[in-house]
Amino acid sequence: MFYGDFCALDGVSLAINVGEFVSIIGPNGAGKSTLINVLTGALRPSAGTVLFKERDISGIGPVRLARLGMARSFQLVQIFPDLTVLETLQAAVVSRLNRGSRLFGSLSRDREVQEGALAIADLFGLAEKAHTPSKHLPQGDKKLLDVASAFALYPEIILLDEPTSGVSTRDKHAIMEILVSASRQLGIKSIIQVEHDMDIVFGYSDRIIALHQGKVLADGTPDEIMADEGVVDTVVGRKALAPGGGA
Amino acid sequence: MRRGPVALGLAAVTILALPLVAPVYHVLLMLPFMAYAVILLGLNLLFGYTGLVSFGHALFMGIGAYTGAVLTTHLGVRSLELILLASAVLGALVAAPVGALCVRYVKIYFGMLTLAFGMLFYTFLLKFYRLTGGDEGIRVLRPSLLGFDLAAVSKTDYLAGAYYYYSVAVLVLAALLMWRIVHSPFGLCLRTVRDNPAKAEALGISIVRSRWYAFVISAVYAAVGGALLGPPIGNVDPTLAYWTHSGNIVFMTLLGGFASFFGPVLGAFVFIFLQDTVMSVVPYWRLIFGAILAFLVIFAPGGLMGLFAGRRPGEVSRA
Ligand SMILES: Nc1ncnc2c1ncn2[C@@H]1O[C@H](COP(=O)(O)OP(=O)(O)O)[C@@H](O)[C@H]1O
Numbered sequence: 148m149f150y151g152d153f154c155a156l157d158g159v160s161l162a163i164n165v166g167e168f169v170s171i172i173g174p175n176g177a178g179k180s181t182l183i184n185v186l187t188g189a190l191r192p193s194a195g196t197v198l199f200k201e202r203d204i205s206g207i208g209p210v211r212l213a214r215l216g217m218a219r220s221f222q223l224v225q226i227f228p229d230l231t232v233l234e235t236l237q238a239a240v241v242s243r244l245n246r247g248s249r250l251f252g253s254l255s256r257d258r259e260v261q262e263g264a265l266a267i268a269d270l271f272g273l274a275e276k277a278h279t280p281s282k283h284l285p286q287g288d289k290k291l292l293d294v295a296s297a298f299a300l301y302p303e304i305i306l307l308d309e310p311t312s313g314v315s316t317r318d319k320h321a322i323m324e325i326l327v328s329a330s331r332q333l334g335i336k337s338i339i340q341v342e343h344d345m346d347i348v349f350g351y352s353d354r355i356i357a358l359h360q361g362k363v364l365a366d367g368t369p370d371e372i373m374a375d376e377g378v379v380d381t382v383v384g385r386k387a388l389a390p391g392g393g394a
Numbered sequence: 395m396r397r398g399p400v401a402l403g404l405a406a407v408t409i410l411a412l413p414l415v416a417p418v419y420h421v422l423l424m425l426p427f428m429a430y431a432v433i434l435l436g437l438n439l440l441f442g443y444t445g446l447v448s449f450g451h452a453l454f455m456g457i458g459a460y461t462g463a464v465l466t467t468h469l470g471v472r473s474l475e476l477i478l479l480a481s482a483v484l485g486a487l488v489a490a491p492v493g494a495l496c497v498r499y500v501k502i503y504f505g506m507l508t509l510a511f512g513m514l515f516y517t518f519l520l521k522f523y524r525l526t527g528g529d530e531g532i533r534v535l536r537p538s539l540l541g542f543d544l545a546a547v548s549k550t551d552y553l554a555g556a557y558y559y560y561s562v563a564v565l566v567l568a569a570l571l572m573w574r575i576v577h578s579p580f581g582l583c584l585r586t587v588r589d590n591p592a593k594a595e596a597l598g599i600s601i602v603r604s605r606w607y608a609f610v611i612s613a614v615y616a617a618v619g620g621a622l623l624g625p626p627i628g629n630v631d632p633t634l635a636y637w638t639h640s641g642n643i644v645f646m647t648l649l650g651g652f653a654s655f656f657g658p659v660l661g662a663f664v665f666i667f668l669q670d671t672v673m674s675v676v677p678y679w680r681l682i683f684g685a686i687l688a689f690l691v692i693f694a695p696g697g698l699m700g701l702f703a704g705r706r707p708g709e710v711s712r713a
Pocket residue numbers: 150153155173174175176177178179180181182
């Protein structure tokens with residue numbers, strides 16, 4: 148994947164299996180967000196293909212991808228500033244039920260949309276703030292809403308770019324618990340997340356992919372990654388694996 | 395008690411009673427107000443709810459107005475129901491391809507493109523003399539209403555009576571329909587596209603399709619309102635389709651406040667009556683209006699509705 152002359156991803160080849168919780172790690176600029184953008188069809192790779200359910204999805208764009216069952220959240224939090232928490236989730240449910248072309252139907256009397264949105268709000272602990280305009284939410288809740296609205300699409304696979312960035316370690320664990328239980332309840336089969344906190348990475352992942360300068364440095368289970376001296380030195384860091392850290 | 399419904403009820407009673415109590419002059423001023431109110435309900439679907447500012451809606455007002463003129467003068471069709479229907483259909487037919495192109499652009503590019511199409515149509519009206527009457531325009535003959543001929547009624551009685559209430563009915567229907575649209579699942583999708591297009595797409599909401607729908611609907615409203623503008627004047631000419639006319643309706647929207655459903659309607663009302671007052675006092679009404687516009691943008695971007703809503707802290711200003 149090139150940005151102009153700059154090669155942001157080079158020879159990356161990977162297959163995500165159904166049911167996996169995958170964490171992508173790597174220093175800033177490694178190409179993690181670029182990888183997410185390529186995987187979600189937002190960027191078309193300069194060479195190579197991205198297959199999802201045996202279909203080439205490279206560069207097909209987010210709208211069709213959401214229909215196919217892939218959802219994402221963003222590294223830089225993305226919200227609808229003037230919409231309330233509930234309206235944001237309703238929009239996602241409307242999209243999932245493919246009702247965006249209903250011009251004359253009443254939104255407030257659409258039970259399925261209303262209840263669907265409330266259920267997600269409950270699941271993510273946002274019910275109390277249901278009527279708060281998104282722009283007035285604290286930063287952590289904005290991030291959570293961004294993620295929650297992606298979950299409201301009931302995707303088969305979800306890609307989360309630093310879902311807990313800017314959140315304290317204690318809150319990170321709470322959020323991860325929510326994500327794991329929500330994906331179980333909603334039938335989301337696979338999660339791919341970009342995460343810097345090694346505590347979280349080693350605590351929740353089935354598989355870890357370490358990126359460095361656009362290349363896959365390592366790809367394996369947490370145990371395999373931990374055993375790999377090179378990866379620990381360049382990406383994970385010794386400190387992260389000090390007593391108390393790690394899985 | 396909520397103020398919104400009370401204000402709406404008062405406005406309704408006033409509008410209905412006006413022809414019985416007010417001087418004819420003011421009753422007649424209400425006719426363009428109601429036509430513009432219809433136009434602005436549509437424009438605001440695009441402006442307030444979708445976040446796109448069109449500087450080309452005079453194109454669609456022109457289509458409506460000229461449809462009425464051509465039908466009554468050249469084709470012998472007098473029924474206002476047919477005129478409104480034909481205007482709506484023609485508005486949609488033109489808006490479909492124009493919109494498909496314009497909505498692929500945003501911000502100033504969208505505005506410029508709509509402006510360009512508006513200018514094209516204006517030039518067409520000027521040059522195709524045989525059909526459009528060039529700069530002199532075409533006469534609009536008095537339409538029949540609901541099958542009633544009304545040719546025998548005096549002009550004042552027609553306009554300040556039957557035509558007035560007909561306009562009220564069209565406005566009420568247009569408002570009810572628009573109310574449903576903005577409170578529909580589609581209406582919610584428009585607001586997501588306005589607030590954050592990238593996020594909307596990530597949720598599977600098509601930006602282009604949502605904007606295109608909004609564009610076509612707003613064009614239909616502009617055409618219907620444009621058709622209502624013709625009969626009170628009795629004549630349509632290319633100034634109706636000139637870009638300053640597009641500017642005027644954007645001004646009305648800003649004046650009333652695009653963040654609320656009825657804001658633009660209030661804007662139309664204040665604009666019409668203010669213009670009438672100012673014009674009768676000083677010849678430089680554009681100068682005064684320019685100053686008002688500058689003041690609005692700088693000090694009251696929420697318009698008149700924003701000023702009212704400002705006294706109710708905590709309430710979300712968007713309808
Ligand atoms: N739109 C872009 N244009 C040019 N270079 C970019 C662009 N986006 C990212 N890059 C570069 O590509 C590299 C990888 O970026 P990114 O994928 O955002 O890294 P990460 O998410 O791992 O921090 C960085 O060197 C970054 O500067």
